[in-house]
Amino acid sequence: MKALVAVKRVIDYNVKIRVKQDNSGVEKENVKMSMNPFDEIAVEEAIRLKEKNLIDEIVVVSIGSDNVQETIRSALAMGADRGILVKTENELEPLAVAKILKYFVEKEESDITILGKQAIDDDYNQTGQILAGLLNYPQATFASKVIKEDNAMLVTREIDGGLETLKINLPCIITTDLRLNEPRYASLPNIMKAKSKPIDIIELKELNLEITNRLEILEVKAPPERGGSVKMLDNYNELIDVLKNKEGIL
Amino acid sequence: MSCLVIAELENGTPNRPSLATISASLELESTIDLLVFNPDKIDEIKKIKNVKKIYSFKNKIDNLLAEDLVNCLKQIAANYKYIIAPSGTFSKNFIPRLAANLDLQPITDIIKIHDKNTFDRPIYAGNAIATVRSHDKTIMLTVRGTAFQPFAQDGGSAEVELLPDLLEGNHSKFINKEITKSERPELSSAKIIVSGGRGVGSKDNFKIIEELADKLNAAIGASRAAVDAGYISNDYQVGQTGKVVAPELYIAVGISGAIQHLAGMKDSKVIVAINKDEDAPIFQVADYGLVGDLFTTIPEITKEI
Numbered sequence: 001m002k003a004l005v006a007v008k009r010v011i012d013y014n015v016k017i018r019v020k021q022d023n024s025g026v027e028k029e030n031v032k033m034s035m036n037p038f039d040e041i042a043v044e045e046a047i048r049l050k051e052k053n054l055i056d057e058i059v060v061v062s063i064g065s066d067n068v069q070e071t072i073r074s075a076l077a078m079g080a081d082r083g084i085l086v087k088t089e090n091e092l093e094p095l096a097v098a099k100i101l102k103y104f105v106e107k108e109e110s111d112i113t114i115l116g117k118q119a120i121d122d123d124y125n126q127t128g129q130i131l132a133g134l135l136n137y138p139q140a141t142f143a144s145k146v147i148k149e150d151n152a153m154l155v156t157r158e159i160d161g162g163l164e165t166l167k168i169n170l171p172c173i174i175t176t177d178l179r180l181n182e183p184r185y186a187s188l189p190n191i192m193k194a195k196s197k198p199i200d201i202i203e204l205k206e207l208n209l210e211i212t213n214r215l216e217i218l219e220v221k222a223p224p225e226r227g228g229s230v231k232m233l234d235n236y237n238e239l240i241d242v243l244k245n246k247e248g249i250l
Numbered sequence: 251m252s253c254l255v256i257a258e259l260e261n262g263t264p265n266r267p268s269l270a271t272i273s274a275s276l277e278l279e280s281t282i283d284l285l286v287f288n289p290d291k292i293d294e295i296k297k298i299k300n301v302k303k304i305y306s307f308k309n310k311i312d313n314l315l316a317e318d319l320v321n322c323l324k325q326i327a328a329n330y331k332y333i334i335a336p337s338g339t340f341s342k343n344f345i346p347r348l349a350a351n352l353d354l355q356p357i358t359d360i361i362k363i364h365d366k367n368t369f370d371r372p373i374y375a376g377n378a379i380a381t382v383r384s385h386d387k388t389i390m391l392t393v394r395g396t397a398f399q400p401f402a403q404d405g406g407s408a409e410v411e412l413l414p415d416l417l418e419g420n421h422s423k424f425i426n427k428e429i430t431k432s433e434r435p436e437l438s439s440a441k442i443i444v445s446g447g448r449g450v451g452s453k454d455n456f457k458i459i460e461e462l463a464d465k466l467n468a469a470i471g472a473s474r475a476a477v478d479a480g481y482i483s484n485d486y487q488v489g490q491t492g493k494v495v496a497p498e499l500y501i502a503v504g505i506s507g508a509i510q511h512l513a514g515m516k517d518s519k520v521i522v523a524i525n526k527d528e529d530a531p532i533f534q535v536a537d538y539g540l541v542g543d544l545f546t547t548i549p550e551i552t553k554e555i
């Protein structure tokens with residue numbers, strides 16, 4: 001049994017985002033980059049399945065420029081077995097990313113493919129579902145619990161109003177929500193060990209896939225500021241008073 | 251060419267985010283078709299103005315699986331110029347899968363329409379807004395319910411088409427559902443939301459939040475930290491990865507104001523923050539702030555109003 005995990009390199013979630021002066025995007029120079037937090041959860045879940053001897057190998061795939069190797073290395077340091085970097089300088093949309101991932105899910109014959117539910121940069125929340133659609137595989141998105149049962153996965157999902165549990169056959173696609181697990185920190189020995197784990201580097205064009213972006217980003221702006229500044233009140237009576245008499249809400 | 255809106259219902263008729271989605275759709279096309287999963291109140295839904303056709307099913311469908319839904323929808327969807335649904339965990343589950351079947355790239359979470367194929371959407375947890383133009387032949391969108399007014403005109407008389415029952419595939423199976431029952435207003439439609447964070451300290455203490463909410467006829471919200479700690483269930487989480495809300499009044503109690511939380515509530519009309527730390531970042535987006543211990547302040551407010 002094999003697991004394939006897709007990871008994305010994004011601006012670290014703690015960084016305060018700055019929009020570029022020319023409105024062409026956000027500032028990425030000299031900004032801390034990390035693995036998308038949901039993808040870390042995906043890597044962690046695959047490792048836990050491996051620790052339970054439910055899968056034998058974890059392959060990590062990422063798409064981007066050379067420095068994405070760092071992100072793959074950190075997944076290897078957590079415990080994944082090998083990496084694949086698909087090299088391109090273009091920023092790809094979820095449909096394009098899913099087409100590339102489809103190629104590798106099929107080539108590697110992945111039984112369980114795990115992705116983060118969304119990337120915290122473009123916030124699309126699409127790639128896993130598109131991948132499942134392209135492959136016509138069963139999907140369980142926004143997973144907060146994953147159990148293997150015979151030749152299927154029992155997945156509890158976070159939905160509007162609560163939780164839902166599905167049973168999906170293998171091969172399948174799972175996307176992770178925040179409460180699925182808490183990703184481990186890589187230990188120093190594992191970081192050292194990861195340096196000798198293999199990463200295959202493949203140019204996107206070598207794959208001969210039909211990939212074109214469908215969307216055009218015309219502009220990226222800072223969001224409108226909230227008007228005015230905070231009025232600090234001295235006590236709860238003042239608060240009730242402004243809400244009643246000034247705002248007319250209560 | 252026209253526009254198909256896939257609506258979600260509350261008590262049988264389109265919920266607030268779906269009505270907002272109808273408003274947005276009517277900025278793109280003069281009439282729309284609607285798809286609903288429960289035919290019980292179809293005579294009421296028919297009256298929504300500018301709806302030409304309603305697709306539904308003979309019987310109400312619960313526990314929809316994305317796989318089965320997409321198999322049914324891909325036939326109908328191919329005829330439309332636009333396929334639109336309200337943003338939320340329901341549409342996020344099936345819209346991209348449908349897009350894969352039609353070879354389309356959806357634009358999720360739109361907050362503004364510039365023209366027939368150009369839209370604004372928030373990125374980076376709302377810390378930037380991207381203006382995006384689609385070059386797809388069919389444009390798939392999900393709409394932020396908080397960004398558009400709910401559509402409220404009637405006088406329509408849509409025709410109804412009942413679709414054949416969904417075929418159940420055999421690779422995915424619904425097992426069960428745990429739905430949180432609550433008498434309180436829905437987060438996505440409430441006028442007032444009282445939201446609790448890690449500062450509330452425990453599941454028991456969350457009663458303090460509930461009592462204030464009940465007094466105000468408000469919905470309850472929570473930060474991720476409060477949900478992770480088990481004070482309240484996941485569907486109350488407000489933020490980048492939870493629900494996006496914009497009530498008239500949002501009261502943040504014991505919430506520090508991380509950007510991921512702000513992403514879900516900063517469009518609220520009036521924001522009140524109650525926190526014992528005067529440097530908490532939540533005060534930077536609040537309209538009114540009160541520095542103090544929530545365990546004394548909140549019960550006092552509850553008693554006084």
Ligand SMILES: Cc1cc2nc3c(=O)[nH]c(=O)nc-3n(C[C@H](O)[C@H](O)[C@H](O)COP(=O)(O)OP(=O)(O)OC[C@H]3O[C@@H](n4cnc5c(N)ncnc54)[C@H](O)[C@@H]3O)c2cc1C
Pocket residue numbers: 013037038120178446447448449450472473474475476487488489490491492493503504505506507508509510511514524525526527530542543544545
């Ligand atoms: C990928 C990702 C996605 C995320 N998505 C979300 C999301 O959707 N929603 C979300 O909310 N978070 C999200 N987070 C988490 C977010 O970064 C914060 O960790 C979280 O919002 C903190 O919750 P909090 O404010 O309740 O807790 P804390 O930051 O711990 O703040 C607690 C606050 O309570 C105050 N306090 C303590 N005791 C009292 C008292 N007695 N009286 C008054 N005040 C008191 C403290 O001063 C403090 O300000 C996400 C994080 C990541 C990495």
